[in-house]
Amino acid sequence: MRDWHGVTRNEHCADLEPARLLLRQARSVAVLTGAGISAESGVPTFRGAGGLWKQFRAEDLATPQAFERDPRACWEWYDWRRGILAKVRPNPGHYALADWERRIPQFTLITQNVDGLHAEAGNRSVLEIHGSIWILRCIACGREWKDRTFPLDLLPRCGACGGLARPGVVWFGENLNPEIWAAAERAVRSADVFLVVGTSAQVYPAASLAPLARSAGVRIVELNLEPTPLSGFVDLALAGRSGEILPRLLLPST
Numbered sequence: 260m261r262d263w264h265g266v267t268r269n270e271h272c273a274d275l276e277p278a279r280l281l282l283r284q285a286r287s288v289a290v291l292t293g294a295g296i297s298a299e300s301g302v303p304t305f306r307g308a309g310g311l312w313k314q315f316r317a318e319d320l321a322t323p324q325a326f327e328r329d330p331r332a333c334w335e336w337y338d339w340r341r342g343i344l345a346k347v348r349p350n351p352g353h354y355a356l357a358d359w360e361r362r363i364p365q366f367t368l369i370t371q372n373v374d375g376l377h378a379e380a381g382n383r384s385v386l387e388i389h390g391s392i393w394i395l396r397c398i399a400c401g402r403e404w405k406d407r408t409f410p411l412d413l414l415p416r417c418g419a420c421g422g423l424a425r426p427g428v429v430w431f432g433e434n435l436n437p438e439i440w441a442a443a444e445r446a447v448r449s450a451d452v453f454l455v456v457g458t459s460a461q462v463y464p465a466a467s468l469a470p471l472a473r474s475a476g477v478r479i480v481e482l483n484l485e486p487t488p489l490s491g492f493v494d495l496a497l498a499g500r501s502g503e504i505l506p507r508l509l510l511p512s513t
């Protein structure tokens with residue numbers, strides 16, 4: 260079905276021209292990324308083939324209760340992931356989004372990833388809605404600090420009050436930072452185009468940004484290796500690897 264400016268709805272398309280057209284016309288773009296964008300850097304995703312949640316139970320490691328029960332086991336898992344992340348570099352998908360930030364007048368990058376690779380690629384302002392694995396937070400006084408040490412002392416302590424520190428990430432059952440979330444919602448509502456990259460769209464409230472965009476009349480483009488619960492209602496669903504497709508999306512047509 261042909262829709263707005265000749266854009267085709269609801270189809271997986273190998274042809275990037277309709278998405279390029281949407282982006283060329285946009286003055287304001289919001290992007291949501293998930294674990295898929297870091298997969299080509301060598302970071303395991305959570306779900307799907309090779310996904311971390313096939314090997315581990317999320318509730319054993321990524322909940323406040325898990326930390327209370329056994330902070331050392333929880334930190335072992337985060338330290339192991341910090342070890343993987345300390346060695347990886349951004350890939351062409353991350354660099355393409357850093358380039359977009361420089362070229363698109365209003366550009367907001369929202370990420371569910373805690374790996375810090377968008378900032379490393381050069382994005383200046385990233386809304387890290389699930390926090391950062393490189394931040395530690397004292398559970399006693401609430402102080403937060405950056406720490407890239409690997410391996411960590413498995414029961415890290417706050418330098419100010421001596422309290423136990425936890426990873427500065429959002430766990431299942433916890434609320435997102437309200438200011439960061441409000442900024443993400445504002446950016447999506449005011450965008451001309453909302454691009455959703457490499458997320459299985461199963462974790463809320465991140466997955467609610469696409470329905471929000473739709474209700475605000477924002478055009479939605481999804482890029483993923485495989486169909487997701489969003490694919491049926493987005494304007495364009497692009498099937499492919501973000502590291503290959505993103506660098507080609509803002510180029511003039513060939």
Ligand code: OAD
Nearest residue numbers: 293294295298304305306371457458459462483484500501
């Ligand atoms: P998932 O692991 O659930 O989904 C990754 C998605 O990326 C899948 O839909 C893959 O098909 C897709 N994918 C994999 N490689 C890709 C590539 N090269 N190019 C494009 N797409 C690719 O990860 P998220 O949706 O990010 O939260 O997971 C959301 C949240 O669940 C995470 O932030 C984390 C997790 O539990 C917390 O820990 C709170």
